[in-house]
Amino acid sequence: MKSFTYSILVAFLTLPVLLFAQDWEIDPMPIRLKAKIISIGDGMPVPYAHIINNRTHGGTTSNSGGFFTIDMLNVDSLVISAMGFTKLSFNVPSGYNPDSILIISLKPMNFAIREVTVEGKKNRVNMDGIPSGKPVDIDPELRGDAFNEKPPVIAALFNPLSYWQYYLSKKERRKRAVREAMAIEKNWEMHSQNYNKEIVMMLTGMDNIQADDFMVWFNALNVLPYTSTEYEVRASIRKYFELYKREGRLKK
Structure with missing residues (x-):
């Protein structure tokens, strides 16, 4: 009876020690984790992934090459998420070497998209009754506010500004020179x-x-x-x- 009581007492006293040893199987210590995130599908880097520490709720983001660095405890767990990939809960391996770069792989998400038929409707414009413009035989870049041909003398009475503009404006003279050159070029092209x-x-x-x-x-x-x-x-x-x-x- 005494032996049985002694065994129970020893077990009761050693239980907290065993539990404490299990909880702290890995001694907490600060580390600087250096890692690279890649895709399981093709091994390509995963840029701009979000890395969150569950204990501190702080985090960081991977760069364009998938690399990131974060200060944490070796017993902390991280949650890693990136657009188009399945979220990952990650723990640092017990044998991690702080001088090395850890590779973390994310699984791409597959989206099933059903076939979609797109139909468009365009309202028809009723053009009945809308007058059409008078055709002009001048290229758009040469159209001006003066004359398409030499104005008659009588035009000086009814529209003197435009009449004298035809003869005195450098802009109009330049237009006529360009028109003449274009006409000659067109004739030579046919010739x-x-x-x-x-x-x-x-x-x-x-x-x-x-x-x-x-x-x-x-x-x-x-x-x-x-x-x-x-x-x-x-x-x-x-x-x-x-x-x-x-x-x-x-x-x-």
Whole structure:
């Protein structure tokens, strides 16, 4: 009986010691945790994840490369969350080396999205009864508040400001010069369809270099207006090619 009572007494006295030893199996000590957060899916860094200490409710955020540093106790637990990933509760391993970088992996979240059909409705505008504008033969950047053509003398009586603006305004003179250049360029563009090196070579049988020399000579004569028709162009090329050969200009 005494032996049984003694055993109970010893067990009662040693129980708090055992419980205390279990609670403090890992001695609490401050550490500076250095870690990198990556995705389990592809191993890529997880930037701007939130790391919260459950004990202090303080925390930090991972940088663009997934790295973070936090001061804590080695017995603290962390909650790590990031957009598109499952939240993770994390405890520092008992054998963690403060000089190393711990790798923490987050699991990506999968979202199931149902098929969506998008339909749009656009109100129709009733254009009946709306007058259309009068067409203008001037490019938008050249349209002004004066005249599209030379104003008659009588315009000086009814609108003298616009009349004199046409003759005295530098802006209007510049517009007319640009319009004239554009008209010439347009005519030459049409003219080049009838007069070009390929046509000269086809009509005369000259090679590439010979055709270049002939066209330099022919253009210097200025005998072919850019308003010439296709027939006039071909006739002029044949006529002046014969003259070109008679003068001994054709190089072989």
